Amino acid sequence: AQSVTQLDSHVSVSEGTPVLLRCNYSSSYSPSLFWYVQHPNKGLQLLLKYTSAATLVKGINGFEAEFKKSETSFHLTKPSAHMSDAAEYFCVVSDIRDDKIIFGKGTRLHILP
Amino acid sequence: DTGVSQNPRHKITKRGQNVTFRCDPISEHNRLYWYRQTLGQGPEFLTYFQNEAQLEKSRLLSDRFSAERPKGSFSTLEIQRTEQGDSAMYLCASSTRWGAGQKSDEQYFGPGTRLTVT
Numbered sequence: 001a002q003s004v005t006q007l008d009s010h011v012s013v014s015e016g017t018p019v020l021l022r023c024n025y026s027s028s029y030s031p032s033l034f035w036y037v038q039h040p041n042k043g044l045q046l047l048l049k050y051t052s053a054a055t056l057v058k059g060i061n062g063f064e065a066e067f068k069k070s071e072t073s074f075h076l077t078k079p080s081a082h083m084s085d086a087a088e089y090f091c092v093v094s095d096i097r098d099d100k101i102i103f104g105k106g107t108r109l110h111i112l113p
Numbered sequence: 114d115t116g117v118s119q120n121p122r123h124k125i126t127k128r129g130q131n132v133t134f135r136c137d138p139i140s141e142h143n144r145l146y147w148y149r150q151t152l153g154q155g156p157e158f159l160t161y162f163q164n165e166a167q168l169e170k171s172r173l174l175s176d177r178f179s180a181e182r183p184k185g186s187f188s189t190l191e192i193q194r195t196e197q198g199d200s201a202m203y204l205c206a207s208s209t210r211w212g213a214g215q216k217s218d219e220q221y222f223g224p225g226t227r228l229t230v231t
Binding site: 034036042043044045046049090101102103104105106 | 117146148153154155156157158204206219220221222223224225
């Protein structure tokens with residue numbers, strides 16, 4: 001069975017400092033992994049995806065994530081936070097065999113001026 | 114606009130009433146998904162379609178819930194005899210999948226329908 005754990009429900013960083021949002025997954029097969037962002041009163045937007053190509057994945061708005069199979073992790077990073085990054089971030093795992101899509105509970109990112 | 118659209122955006126209903134939501138996916142997408150999201154939680158999978166076939170239903174989808182995608186294009190989600198616990202944001206997403214054993218492409222989400230049951 002698949003599962004995804006977002007290790008922090010809230011993360012606060014100062015503008016201009018690095019962002020790290022942590023995600024660990026469990027999958028019995030080769031997973032696809034995604035990060036989505038949800039701004040207040042807006043729909044979910046895909047930031048980036050991993051589907052078994054390069055383990056370092058670049059997404060929109062300067063975000064990156066690295067797939068580490070040995071650590072079963074897919075952490076999201078950004079070198080320098082911007083005020084507009086304040087939002088809810090969801091890590092998602094999808095298993096090709098049973099086609100289930102599982103969302104994490106989300107991490108709310110706060111940007112301090 | 115070629116994105117996923119959902120109607121209505123907001124629905125307030127009294128307990129016991131029936132409600133129906135509509136989702137129009139991106140036209141070339143053959144998969145359509147429904148999710149429910151409550152405050153402070155991530156979206157929870159409800160059901161999905163490949164073309165007109167409903168392939169899986171979550172156990173969250175009680176017998177009061179029914180979803181259809183009659184022509185493989187738009188989909189409707191109906192909730193009968195609504196309860197206060199049904200209050201949530203209902204999200205629709207679409208994606209493409211071209212054959213067995215192939216990984217799904219990413220899902221594109223609509224803005225959601227916020228249901229409030231009083």
